[in-house]
Amino acid sequence: MANPQMVQYNVEADTSRASLIQKSFEAREFAYCPYSKFRVGAAVLADDGTIFTGCNVENACYNLGICAERNAISKAVSEGHTHFRAIAIASDLNEEFISPCGGCRQFMREFGDNWGVYLTKADGSCEEKTVGELLPESFGPEDLTKKAHAIQNVF
Template sequence: MAPAIDVLSSKNSDHVAATCKDYNISLGQFEDLRARAVEAKSVAYCPYSNFRVGCALLTADDSIVTGANVENASYPVGTCAERVTIGKAVTEGHRGKFKVIAVATDISPPASPCGMCRQFIREFCDLTMPILMFDKNHDYVVLRLEDLLPLSFGPEHLQIDRGS
């Protein structure tokens, strides 16, 4: 049985302060990530599911990159907000370690990234990176990537000895 996950209120300054301290981000960064992830939902292209997802990613240089989900009539071809955002960040030259990713949806409680997105995040982010998940009320859950993707497989598992 999975452990209970606490849903926290972003209106509770004690919750937010503790989250910021625990994950080494400022209050301003927390608020910007929340607002930008929520705002990103407005450009989601989701005519089939009507399930809007917005994402905001804090880069190594403290820039914020955003994205939203993009569906397709051939359902498996659609792309989740997390993969759009990370792909955009990488192609814009942000190759350093990302600091935090935030995801916002229109449901409650907050939704976590899907399995495919968890693996995609793993490619570019440290296992200790926090993932902020906001619901329609701005309540949130925060977990580290390693909590969402235990016993993960990453790029370091594919290192090839090129010394010979």
């Protein structure tokens, strides 16, 4: 795995980052995961400074569950927020940083690829990535406006 990105933070950014991470751990406590027992919490920071939280919610029909990241982002969008600065993700993992599933990576990408993703361990340590680093060569809304070139039939 690549080394974590080293970033210099100012006091305000450090406080915001720490607060966001704390909120993700608080959200983790509400996880409904009777099947996997794998608790996840997320906290997303909107451009205006509002924080929205979410936790994973499982269902006996497994594919109907929702991940914490999508839950937090959906809550933000339902209240009119579509521009984000960062998201923090928390779990009970001790040995490695929690990482969002592929579906959540694509869901986050819908709202841009240059915003922060704070991957944590249960002890609160953090590795920072961007959405673009987690989902390189991604497909986003801007791709829908690109014109396709007609392929000529060579036969």
